Amino acid sequence: MDLGLRGRTVIVTGASGGVGLATAAMSLAEGASVAACARDGVRLARALEPLPRADGARLFHASCDVTDAEAVRRFAEAAAGELGGIDxxxxNAGRSLMAGAGETTPEQWRDEFELKIFGVLNPLRAALPYLTRSPVGAIVNVNAILARQPEPRLAATSAARAALLNLTKTLSAELAPVRVNSVCLGLIDTGQWRRRFEASGEPSYEAWTGALAADRGIALGRLGRAEEAAYAIVMLLSxxxxxxxxxxxxxxxxxxxxA
Structure with missing residues (x-):
């Protein structure tokens, strides 16, 4: 199916691995040009280099911290100049803080909300002048099921995710006709789970993730794949x-x- 992204330009934050990298790859395969950023520019360039591209799809990438408003503005300006706009x-940039509410310091609370809220608002504000000029302007905020289903071991992350879910709904009304949607992820098989498995000492990754899925009540009995999440994101951009x-x-x- 042609998703109609050929000739469009998409910014993807947190694109050096996992869901962000899979989203960049799928967008390029659909014929979109991609402006990708991540904090580690070397890792980003290495990850993006082998990605195949459909005819006409171009790639721009740079190191950028999404909590730095001025750096994000410069990145969006450069991306739009290089690729001819932003559609x-x-x-996607994010992380999880493994700590209960009582263990989380005030600085950690602030850092979580800085990343989850301002790490979205900064790119949005930088890209919005271009998105409003596009006939198909769309924003997808990659969130987590934690937004509705908090985990005690992820207290600050859960709270920040809930705030982002609420904010996304507000923005969808305020920014129309630019569309704003959320994709809320469950457990996706990315590097962090591989690292936790290696630290567990268990002999079988399949058995370990199967037990994890059972413990978390995942009906399909497995972790998701990055490309499965990417498809939902790219579909909503379409x-x-x-x-x-x-x-x-x-x-x-x-x-x-x-509920």
Whole structure:
């Protein structure tokens, strides 16, 4: 299926691995040009270099910290100049803080909200002048099912994710006709889970992740793949999704512990 992204330009933050890299790869394969950023510019360049591109798709990349408003402004300006505008924005940069509420310091609380909220608002503000000039302007905020289903071991991250979910809904009304949607991820098989498995001392990754999926109530009995999350993101960027805004799409394998 042609998603109608050929000739469009998409910014993807946090693109050096996992879901961000998979989103950049899928966008390029669909014929979109991609402006990719991450804090580690060397790692980003190494990850992007082998990605195949459809005819006409171009790639721009640079190191950028999404919590630095001026750096993000410069990145968006350079990307638009190099690629001829901005039609889509994927706010993917993020991390999780493993700590209960009582263990989380005031500085850690602030850091989580700085990344989850201003790490979205900064790219949005920088890209918005270009998005409003596009006939198909779209924003996808990559969030987590934690936004509705908090985990005690991820207290600050869960709270910040809930705030972002609420903010995304507000922005979808305020910024229309630019569309704003959320993709809420469950457990996705990325490097962090591989590292936790290696630290666990368990002999089988498949058995370990299967037990993890059972413990978390994942109906499909496995972790998701980065490309499965990327498909949901790229679909919401597509002009074929032009009547979808203010929506939240779960990519979590059927986790349903929240009402």
């Amino acid at each position: 889509g924005l994927v706010n 002009p074929l999704a032009s009547y979808i805004t203010g929506a939240s799409l779960d990519v979590g394998g059927g986790v349903s512990r929240y």
